[in-house]
Amino acid sequence: MNVGRTLGLKVVNYTFRDLAADIGISFEEIHERSQQNRTFDYLTDLNQIRLSLQPKVIVGSRLAAWLVNADLRVWLQASLEERAKRIFRREVDKGLTYESVLYRTLQRDEQNRKRYLQLYGIDSNDRSDFDIIINTEKLTAEQVSSLIVAAAQWASQNQLDRKNLHLERIRHIISDSLNIDPAVLGDPALSVDLRAIYKGQGG
Numbered sequence: 001m002n003v004g005r006t007l008g009l010k011v012v013n014y015t016f017r018d019l020a021a022d023i024g025i026s027f028e029e030i031h032e033r034s035q036q037n038r039t040f041d042y043l044t045d046l047n048q049i050r051l052s053l054q055p056k057v058i059v060g061s062r063l064a065a066w067l068v069n070a071d072l073r074v075w076l077q078a079s080l081e082e083r084a085k086r087i088f089r090r091e092v093d094k095g096l097t098y099e100s101v102l103y104r105t106l107q108r109d110e111q112n113r114k115r116y117l118q119l120y121g122i123d124s125n126d127r128s129d130f131d132i133i134i135n136t137e138k139l140t141a142e143q144v145s146s147l148i149v150a151a152a153q154w155a156s157q158n159q160l161d162r163k164n165l166h167l168e169r170i171r172h173i174i175s176d177s178l179n180i181d182p183a184v185l186g187d188p189a190l191s192v193d194l195r196a197i198y199k200g201q202g203g
Contacts, residue, residue, distance in 0.1 A: 002145035004058050007152060012051045013060040019044050023198045039201045041119055042177045043194055046185065049171070053188040062112065065129045066122050066166045072155040073162065074148055075130040080106055082137045120170050131155070131162065 004011040019040060020027040034040040045067055052059045052068040065073040078086075084102040091101070116122045127133055132151050136144050175182035178197055184190045 002141060003148050003152070006145065006149050007058075008056065010054065010057045011060060012048070012054070012057045014044060014048045014051055015061075016040065016044060019047070019194070022047075023195045023203070025203075038119060038177065039198065039203065041115070042174045043198060045170075046174050046178065046180075046192070046197075047194060049174075049185050050188060050192060053186070062124060063116065063122070066120065066164070067170060069164045069167060070162065072132075072148075072152050073130045074151065075127055075133045076144065077133050077135050078137050080109070120166070120173055122166065129164075129166075 001011055003009070016030045016034070017027050020030050023043070030040050045063065048059065048061060048064075049067050051057070052064075059068050059070070061067070064070070065075070081102065084098065084105045087105060088096065088098045088101045113124050116124045132147075134144055134147055139147075171182050171185040174180075175185060179200065180192075180197060181190070184192050
């Protein structure tokens with residue numbers, strides 16, 4: 001949000017919660033069924049890609065670097081322990097122990113890595129597609145956003161040629177899996193009805 005405000009860019013981060021509202025089912029149902037049904041991942045990524053086609057946007061998600069053509073790709077890094085501490089502080093009122101949060105975070109990381117490999121053949125532990133990696137452990141949100149803004153300004157001046165080598169393959173995986181025209185993943189003028197696609201998948 002800080003980067004968006006500074007650079008005058010819209011922030012895009014389409015999640016399962018947004019998808020739940022768009023297709024008319026509960027987030028809890030999506031969360032439960034997504035373990036066996038990849039349709040929800042493909043629908044979420046379909047809309048994330050389409051939203052990224054707008055001019056002047058920041059796309060914030062774990063898969064953003066692989067899903068969109070970006071002028072700058074940034075990975076925000078923090079150790080497992082630090083991320084667990086942050087979650088523990090945010091959810092202190094839930095009565096969880098730090099150890100349980102640490103284990104849940106480790107488990108989620110591994111589940112996500114396996115899911116991305118199954119969905120798109122992407123190893124989310126491979127950082128080679130990123131332009132910069134920022135260790136956020138000892139930096140404030142403002143300091144991190146300042147670094148990103150400086151890098152974005154440098155990238156715009158130097159016009160980095162950073163073609164996304166995964167995007168065409170991912171577009172075809174999504175369109176084939178959802179039985180839709182692949183053109184909708186590259187042309188924002190074409191309309192998409194997420195609910196109708198979901199119903200067409202037997203939802």
